[in-house]
Each structure stands twice: as structure tokens, then as C-alpha cells.
Amino acid sequence: xxxxxxxxxxxxxxxxxxxxxxxxxxxxxxxxxxxxxxxxxxxxxxxxxxxxxxxxxxxxxxxxxxxxxxxxxxxxxxxxxxxxxxxxxxxxxxxxxxxxxxxxxxxxxxxxxxxxxxxxxxxxxxxxxxxxxxxxxxxxxxxxxxxxxxxxxxxxxxxxxxxxxxxxxxxxxxxxxxxxxxxxxxxxxxxxxxxxxxxxxxxxxxxxxxxxxxxxxxxxxxxxxxxxxxxxxxxxxxxxxxxxxxxxxxxxxxxxxxxxxxxxxxxxxxxxxxxxxxxxxxxxxxxxxxxxxxxxxxxxxxxxxxxxxxxxxxxxxxxxxxxxxxxxxxxxxxxxxxxxxxxxxxxxxxxxxxxxxxxxxxxxxxxxxxxxxxxxxxxxx
Numbered sequence: 362x363x364x365x366x367x368x369x370x371x372x373x374x375x376x377x378x379x380x381x382x383x384x385x386x387x388x389x390x391x392x393x394x395x396x397x398x399x400x401x402x403x404x405x406x407x408x409x410x411x412x413x414x415x416x417x418x419x420x421x422x423x424x425x426x427x428x429x430x431x432x433x434x435x436x437x438x439x440x441x442x443x444x445x446x447x448x449x450x451x452x453x454x455x456x457x458x459x460x461x462x463x464x465x466x467x468x469x470x471x472x473x474x475x476x477x478x479x480x481x482x483x484x485x486x487x488x489x490x491x492x493x494x495x496x497x498x499x500x501x502x503x504x505x506x507x508x509x510x511x512x513x514x515x516x517x518x519x520x521x522x523x524x525x526x527x528x529x530x531x532x533x534x535x536x537x538x539x540x541x542x543x544x545x546x547x548x549x550x551x552x553x554x555x556x557x558x559x560x561x562x563x564x565x566x567x568x569x570x571x572x573x574x575x576x577x578x579x580x581x582x583x584x585x586x587x588x589x590x591x592x593x594x595x596x597x598x599x600x601x602x603x604x605x606x607x608x609x610x611x612x613x614x615x616x617x618x619x620x621x622x623x624x625x626x627x628x629x630x631x632x633x634x635x636x637x638x639x640x641x642x643x644x645x646x647x648x649x650x651x652x653x654x655x656x657x658x659x660x661x662x663x664x665x666x667x668x669x670x671x672x673x674x675x676x677x678x679x680x681x682x683x684x685x686x687x688x689x690x691x692x693x694x695x696x697x698x699x700x701x702x703x704x705x706x707x708x709x710x711x712x713x714x715x716x717x718x719x720x721x722x723x724x725x726x727x728x729x730x731x732x733x734x735x736x737x738x739x740x741x742x
Contacts (some may be wrong), residue, residue, distance in 0.1 A: 369394040371401075375496065375513035376386075377503060379427045381419035382724040384722045385512065390503065392515045396443035399488065400520050402454060403422045406533045407434035407511040408712075408737045409724040411567070416506065417725070421662075423484050428504040429496055431511030431540040432458040433735075435532030438523075445520045447691075450565035452530040455539045455698075457690040460521035474689045481507060481639050491517055512721065514740055526696040527702060527711060533715075534708045535698050537735050542683075542711060543697055544658060545572025545634060547686015550580065553630040553656045556651045556656040557581035561630040563603065563621055564644045565635035566594040568711065569658060569733045573599045573632040578602030579705065587627065588616060588640075591731075600710050617647035624649070638665040645669060647710030648714075657682050658660045662672075711735050 371392045374644065375568050376385040394402045413430045416422050422581040438452040448454070460479025466642050478489065487493050488506030495500040495517035510516050524586075526535065540647050545568070553576075561577040566589040577585045578601065587603040589594065595606045605623070609616040621627045627649035636659030645655040646669060655678065674680070688694055701708035714736035715724050727733040 364509055371515050371626040373662045374718070375429050375503075376718070377427050377498070378417055378430055381424050381426065382417065384694040385430075385725070388498050392512060392513070392517065394609065395440055395445075395495075395517050396488065396490045397443045398445060398490060398520050399442040399495075400438050400445060400448055400523055401440045401515055401517050401518050402456065402523070403510050404436040404740045406433050406436075406536050406737055406739060407538045408735045409433075409463055409728050411728060412540070412641060414505075414725060414728050416520065420452055422480050425486050425504050428486070428506055429510040429516075429670055430506045431462040431512050431513070432507045432509040433536055433541070434509065434511035434516075435526075435536035435539075436511075439515065441520070444608045446524060447633050448520055448525060449556055452525050453532065455510055455520050455524045455526055455535065455694060456509040456510060456516070457539055457694065459685055459690060459691050460519060461691040462521045464689075467619075468689070474687055475684055477519070479508070483507065488517065507514050512738075514718075516658045522690065524690050526695050526698045530698050530702055531741070533737055534712065535701060536737060537708060537711055538694060538697050538701070541568045541735075542572045542708070543686045544683075545569035545574075545632070545692065546576045546697070547681040547707075548632050548656050548658045549573045549576025549630075551687040552683040553632055553654055554682055555580045555582050555630040558583040559630060560586065560624050562586040562588060562590045562628045562631040562644065562647055564633040564640045565659065566591070566598045566603070566633065569639065570634035571598060571734060572631070573634055573658070574601040574603050575599060575706070577630075584624070584628075586620060586623070587641075588620075590606070593683060595732075609683065612730070615643065618642045620647040621700075627653055628649070631651060633657050634635065635659045636661055638662075641667060645680050646673055647679065648678050650678055652677065654679045654681060703709065712737050715739065
């Protein structure tokens with residue numbers, strides 16, 4: 362239940378992570394007013410991403426608690442801070458884990474979306490303006506996550522991490538555009554860029570991989586080969602355009618060789634969405650010499666090293682990386698929403714579960730058990 366604390370502060374309910382791996386706790390939290398270049402947003406719907414789970418578990422991640430997680434969300438601007446001119450109260454928006462300041466060389470470049478100021482920072486627990494948190498309970502600050510912290514009825518976000526969208530778009534659907542879906546979709550549409558009729562291999566059939574497959578389907582790919590160690594994912598992947606499947610465990614030869622033999626020399630494009638350096642190498646080595654393009658999306662471990670023979674490059678295979686699908690958050694994400702509104706993009710099949718905010722821990726259970734693609738959380742229920 363939201364209550365006005367005074368003219369500028371709000372007292373709201375938020376799901377707070379107090380310890381790594383422990384259930385989130387519903388707490389009354391004070392939300393400060395937006396400061397310079399910030400907006401305060403009423404969150405209507407948010408979805409759970411695997412990144413939230415990873416940092417909640419803090420396995421190999423920097424532990425920072427107490428913290429309010431969440432970064433895929435749709436909501437409405439409640440108020441804006443000093444210097445915000447492109448957003449106003451009542452605007453329908455998506456929060457984005459990375460940003461677009463509009464002033465740095467990356468933002469001015471047509472080829473990059475890696476903003477110097479607002480690029481993802483998983484270790485930052487406060488706002489860029491002053492390093493302070495906008496959340497507190499009983500006078501004690503609560504850390505932010507990715508500058509978004511959407512597991513709260515209201516949140517404060519830098520305006521560069523807010524995409525203004527069509528007010529007719531259903532927030533319970535388009536909230537999933539904020540992270541994983543755009544990451545996979547854009548890796549295919551904007552970076553791999555398969556031509557109609559070409560073959561595409563997708564390594565990893567989780568949410569990001571399925572979004573990459575959706576991008577291949579939209580592109581008109583003739584063959585979409587899904588590669589995953591979990592055979593239970595194969596049937597579901599057909600809904601996203603995947604036409605053939607390869608489980609590396611079922612073959613006694615390297616999977617790149619299996620794909621080369623299946624496709625008479627290799628696929629035209631591949632997109633890796635696992636974070637496994639072995640899968641990255643396989644994705645590169647399975648593309649056709651002369652014109653094949655492999656795109657890496659997954660985040661590897663810190664000590665991983667990518668090794669392949671230089672002849673794989675000299676034979677004119679191309680290796681690329683992709684960050685957030687090469688989408689600029691404020692400039693491009695509204696267009697992704699329009700693809701859904703125009704029925705060019707089907708979001709509904711990505712949403713396999715829905716829970717009320719009061720049962721947010723059930724969403725974590727679904728994700729941890731691998732039972733869902735995306736679980737949408739209704740903040741008003």
C-alpha cells in the first residue's frame with residue numbers, strides 16, 4: 362500500500378533481499394524524490410531475469426546487501442528531477458539496466474550503445490548523481506541494483522535509463538523487452554543480420570537464446586538450429602522458429618563438426634547465448650568459411666580464455682560481440698515495443714508464469730528450477 366509520507370517522500374512496499382539466497386522480505390521502504398537527471402516511477406509490472414537470481418545468490422558475484430533487485434519493468438513516471446526535459450509525469454516507460462546519456466562518444470556513434478556514463482555497473486549500490494541510495498528503511502539505506510531496482514512499488518532511475526513508450530502498449534507484456542528479450546533479439550537482427558533463407562545456429566535455448574531464435578524467424582531464416590544440453594527445451598523452442606535441434610551430449614564428435622556436416626560446410630550465422638567459453642568457440646567454428654558470422658552474447662567467467670586457430674579468421678569467418686542487442690535504450694527500445702504492437706513480434710509466448718507481488722519468491726523458485734522463460738510480477742496484486 363502506497364502512502365504519502367510528506368510532500369516529496371513516499372512510503373511504499375518493496376521486496377528486500379537482506380541476505381544472499383534468502384527469501385525476499387516485504388518491507389515498508391521510504392523512497393526519496395528524484396534528484397538531478399532522475400525520475401521516480403510507479404512500477405506496474407516487472408519480470409524476473411536470471412541476472413537478478415545470480416546476484417541474489419551472490420555465487421561468484423560481489424555481495425551487496427540489503428538490496429532491492431529487479432530491472433525488467435514497465436511503469437508510469439510519477440515525478441521528474443532537475444534537468445529532465447524529455448520525460449514528464451504520466452509517461453509510460455520501461456526501465457533499462459544500461460543507459461543512453463546522449464552526450465558521450467558512444468551515444469553519438471551510430472555503431473555503439475555502450476554509454477560511458479550509464480553502462481551497466483553491477484557493483485554500484487547508489488545513484489550516479491551523488492552515490493547515495495534513494496531507498497531506506499528505519500533510517501538505514503538499501504542498495505540499488507543496476508540503477509533500476511524494480512521490485513518496489515516506486516523506484517528512482519536515472520532518466521538515461523528510461524525508455525518512453527507507446528501508452529497503448531500493455532505493460533504486463535512489454536516489460537520483458539527491458540533486458541533479455543532485446544539482448545537476444547537484437548543480437549540476431551542488429552548484429553548477425555541473417556538474410557532471408559540463410560541458416561542460423563542458436564547456442565543456448567534459455568530466454569535470451571529463444572529471443573535470438575525469434576530474431577532469426579523474423580529475418581526469414583530458412584533453417585534455425587537450436588543447440589542445448591537440456592533436451593526438455595527442444596519442444597518449447599519450436600514456438601520460436603527453431604527447426605532442428607542438436608544436443609552435444611548425443612554426439613561423439615565436436616558439435617561444430619556435427620553442424621558443419623548437417624549444413625554442407627557450416628551455418629551462415631550463429632548466436633551464442635550461454636556464457637560458456639566452449640560454446641563460444643563452437644559457435645565461431647561452426648559458421649561457414651567465406652561469409653559466416655558468429656555473435657557472442659553470453660557473459661563468460663572472469664578467467665576464461667577464447668582459443669581458436671588463426672586460420673578460422675583467415676578463412677574469412679567473422680566473430681562479433683553484442684551488448685544489449687546493439688540497441689540504444691532510449692532511441693531504439695520504443696521501436697521494439699512497436700514491433701509488438703504491430704504484431705511483428707510475439708511477446709506472449711515468452712511469458713510462461715505470472716504472480717502477484719506478494720508472492721514474488723515463487724518467481725525465484727520457478728527461475729531457479731528452470732521452469733519458466735519469464736515470470737511477470739503484478740505490482741498491484
